[in-house]
Amino acid sequence: MRVIGTVTGLCVLLTGMFVAWGWATREPDGEIPSVEPSGWEYRWGDSPLDTAGLPLWLNAAGPGWQPIAFPATPPERNGRDKVWFRLRLPDNQWHDPVLFLSSIDLIAQVYLGDRLIYQHGDFDDGGKITFAGWPWHMIALPRDFAGKTLCLRVFSDYTSIGLWGQVRLMERGEAYRQIIRRSAWDVAVSALALALSVFAAIFAASGVERRSFGAIALFAGASGLMLLAEAPARQLIAGNPLGWDLVRACSYYMLPVATALILAHWLKGSARRWMQRLWALHLGYVVLVMGLVQGGVVNLSLTFPIFDGLLVATLPAMLVLALWQWRALDGTQRTVVLCFAVFAPLLLADILVAHGFIPWQPIPLSFGSLAFSLSCVAISLHRYHRIHRELARSHETLEQQVALRTAELAQLVEELEGLSYRDALTGLYNRRHFDAAYAQACRRGESRGEFLTLAILDLDHFKRVNDRFGHDAGDSVLVTLAGLLKSHQHIGESVCRLGGEEFALLSHASPAVLAERLERLLGRLCAKPLKRGEMCLGHITFSAGIASYPVHSASPDGLLRLADEALYCAKRGGRSTVAIYSASAEPCLQTQDAGQDADCDERYGVSGDPQHSHAQMGQDSRQEKTREETSAEKKP
């Protein structure tokens, strides 16, 4: 959107430029044409004054006058800084006649007959010439000026002395039209360059190719200001000649700094180093000169010829350095160098005109600036699009990466969550999950009034397996029992490893049904000796205690304790047993194998041929003793 806005703005600006150009260049009907007066004479030096304070040279009969084609820098100057010019004015038919002067070097008084009609700058007796700027001058003349003598008393310590550019007699309205006509294009190009400068500065500030866009902003800004300060219409905007010349000098002097900065950024090796020296040299000049001018040490006018000399030497050098590395430049950089190649000769031509090496003529500096500014637009848009594309691409990549990372993270969280509820060895739920599931099952069982039966299983003499066959073998036994429990698990049941060799089964089956199922499981487990690879681990059995709500407990919360008690009874009763808790203190024992020492290899005292039988948990004092012993043996 911003690009479209910019392009639209530029189009409107260009259209405005052409409309203004068309209006300013139209010839009004019945206008008396302007005239370049001829018949100038000059005389070196300054006139003595009469008693009334009037210069004696105003007297037309004075000797020493020489003819000259144009009132500027007569021959044999020899360092002189005072000269007079005079002219007999021709007939005229203008209603509001003026003498229009493009510029005066440097200060002047204009007399018509013996009357002072115009003065530019201060004439003091000490002979010190103070620069007063280079404005254009529109000197009002009386309608009856025909045949009268016009005298110019001029002081200048500049390279040229006298008038410069156009000297024409004309109608005042025509003079203004000419000013606008000659300014319209330059002002429009200047506005364009200044807009581009802001545009490039914004790019630079946003961090996009900061140095390159910064230098482009500097160049566009400097050339825009220079064009504006040179456009005749400047005096219609603000009537401060010295101020405008200061702006012109600064912007003009900064041009090579910006140019060399742009090019140095693109060049490599020694070409780059030389370019850096050139911009440093010009920047040094700007700083020094502005310091001296502001300090009143030198006149601003004197800094122009020195700068021009410097520019004549460095401008071709910059062009040569840029063209030298032409092959290394990309398309947009070449465009800028080409525009610079157009601009540089125009600048040089302007210098030659300014110092009188070639006759005065307007140099279309604005075309060079326009070419450069438009190339800046092209570069800006090109780079904007490139950066926009790159940003969009990286944005897309970033989004993909974020999505990928999020998915990975979600998976990790899921895995971690799983890990925190799972037993790593058997893959069964762990104690943590059991606690949550048990609490939830208690709530549900109580509210729905359905069975909640808890069985706690504990491997018999598991320590011996570890001791005899090693910890890994013990692990494999745990995994085997876990697999069996999982395969026997019914829908809605929860099987967990509570820790060590102890497992829990939460079910909604009745205690008798669950006891029967566990007996079958026990039968399957100890039906044949367990093997680990080639190694026979013998018959493995477990003991189980069962308690159920609401059969054994008024509240499901107490089941864990009751099931545990039943388990102790099972252990005490000889192991390899499934015991259902009995509140009557004579619990019913379902004995898998009473002859626990009838092992196939008689290693653990666990039957390899289990016989299923039921036994009551009695109040046998021996059993109580065994229970106490067993409790003491149990792990905390």
Ligand SMILES: Nc1nc2c(ncn2[C@@H]2O[C@H](COP(=O)(O)OP(=O)(O)OP(=O)(O)O)[C@@H](O)[C@H]2O)c(=O)[nH]1
């Ligand atoms: N291999 C292995 N052994 C474990 C693991 N967790 C606990 N144990 C072992 O299990 C054994 C439990 O021993 P005890 O508490 O004396 O129980 P037991 O030997 O089965 O005797 P009873 O329960 O009275 O039949 C200890 O030797 C523990 O080191 C495990 O994850 N892997």
